[in-house]
Amino acid sequence: MTAVASIESAKAAAETRPQRVGVLLVNLGTPDTADARGVRVYLKEFLSDVRVIEDQGLLWKLILNGIILRVRPARKARDYLKIWNTENNESPLKTVTRAQSDKLAAAIADHDHVVVDWAMRYGNPSIASRIEALTAQGCDRLLVVPLYPQYSAATTATVCDEVFRVLASMRAQPTLRITPPYYDDPDYIEALAVSISAHLASLPFQPELIVASFHGMPQKYVDKGDPYQVQCIATTDALRKRMGLDAGKLMLTFQSRFGFDEWLQPYTDKTMEKLAKEGVRRIAVVTPGFSADCLETLEEIAQENAEIFKHNGGEQFTFIPCLNDSDPGMDVIRQLVLRELQGWI
Ligand SMILES: C=CC1=C(C)c2cc3[nH]c(cc4nc(cc5[nH]c(cc1n2)c(C)c5CCC(=O)O)C(CCC(=O)O)=C4C)c(C)c3C=C
Numbered sequence: 001m002t003a004v005a006s007i008e009s010a011k012a013a014a015e016t017r018p019q020r021v022g023v024l025l026v027n028l029g030t031p032d033t034a035d036a037r038g039v040r041v042y043l044k045e046f047l048s049d050v051r052v053i054e055d056q057g058l059l060w061k062l063i064l065n066g067i068i069l070r071v072r073p074a075r076k077a078r079d080y081l082k083i084w085n086t087e088n089n090e091s092p093l094k095t096v097t098r099a100q101s102d103k104l105a106a107a108i109a110d111h112d113h114v115v116v117d118w119a120m121r122y123g124n125p126s127i128a129s130r131i132e133a134l135t136a137q138g139c140d141r142l143l144v145v146p147l148y149p150q151y152s153a154a155t156t157a158t159v160c161d162e163v164f165r166v167l168a169s170m171r172a173q174p175t176l177r178i179t180p181p182y183y184d185d186p187d188y189i190e191a192l193a194v195s196i197s198a199h200l201a202s203l204p205f206q207p208e209l210i211v212a213s214f215h216g217m218p219q220k221y222v223d224k225g226d227p228y229q230v231q232c233i234a235t236t237d238a239l240r241k242r243m244g245l246d247a248g249k250l251m252l253t254f255q256s257r258f259g260f261d262e263w264l265q266p267y268t269d270k271t272m273e274k275l276a277k278e279g280v281r282r283i284a285v286v287t288p289g290f291s292a293d294c295l296e297t298l299e300e301i302a303q304e305n306a307e308i309f310k311h312n313g314g315e316q317f318t319f320i321p322c323l324n325d326s327d328p329g330m331d332v333i334r335q336l337v338l339r340e341l342q343g344w345i
Pocket residue numbers: 028029030031043052053072076091093148152154155215216217218228256258289290293294295296
């Protein structure tokens with residue numbers, strides 16, 4: 001082929017290729033199977049991420065491989081079994097994220113050159129496999145949506161790291177956008193308020209107070225500059241304002257402590273115990289930092305913390321589900337995506 005013919009054929013190929021926009025929803029990830037083997041594979045990938053465990057030195061590698069990956073998988077597999085979606089044989093985090101992706105696709109279907117997909121930061125479907133699938137469908141622009149309302153290096157930044165890593169290996173990279181954290185977005189605060197009010201209205205009792213429990217992280221990560229705690233406080237303040245509740249009626253706590261370091265406080269489990277011992281009998285817990293129900297909400301809060309509260313004298317415990325793929329939850333995701341797609345659609 002002559003040089004001119006080669007240029008002409010490349011131009012023709014570029015003109016006929018569909019130019020699409022890919023939207024990729026990303027959540028944390030979860031085991032593929034609810035057994036020790038599946039949980040071990042997942043935990044190894046997760047806990048080897050320097051964004052999650054910042055000190056990946058020899059001591060950590062010994063603890064991880066010598067203790068954690070030997071003991072924790074079997075125990076956690078039992079917890080996953082308690083919440084497993086047996087219909088689809090998958091973890092709820094996957095079921096919900098897929099539903100969010102399907103509903104978002106339907107909600108923006110009038111933009112027929114936009115393709116919506118979903119991925120998990122750890123495990124499957126991987127970010128690499130879904131970016132490959134989107135580019136194969138002609139997406140030369142990509143909007144990545146980390147499904148974390150509050151930014152943290154352990155969640156949002158590691159999604160970005162992985163996206164950048166995948167793009168680093170591509171010759172023809174898509175143009176990239178990433179949605180910002182939405183911790184104080186009025187649509188998000190409104191959705192939380194509507195969801196909490198609807199849940200409370202459906203109950204045969206009214207809680208004396210509501211606890212907003214966020215996933216914790218080591219205090220030292222915040223001390224080094226992670227904005228996560230500030231954003232959790234901002235979400236809770238905005239929610240209090242919107243619902244007309246003071247700090248005594250809508251409390252902020254941090255859950256899921258892991259390891260021996262000091263984590264963000266007050267701890268959710270200790271607060272459950274303290275409140276029950278102080279005479280609180282009816283409580284509601286909401287988890288605004290999770291966009292989808294998962295092990296940390298369905299097992300740790302709705303089962304474990306309910307048990308702690310009742311064991312210490314509490315009588316009524318209600319867990320308010322995450323926004324998931326509910327109408328208010330989908331409004332949040334749709335409006336975030338449409339705003340960040342401006343100029344592309
Ligand atoms: C060890 C450090 C961890 C940090 C820091 C951390 C931050 C963090 N995590 C989430 C959201 C989720 N975490 C989930 C599970 C989970 N988290 C950790 C550890 C850290 N998380 C572990 C070891 C696990 C696995 C379960 C266990 O072994 O205890 C999940 C649930 C996944 C599921 O399969 O359902 C979510 C979601 C956020 C938002 C966050 C930010 C500070």
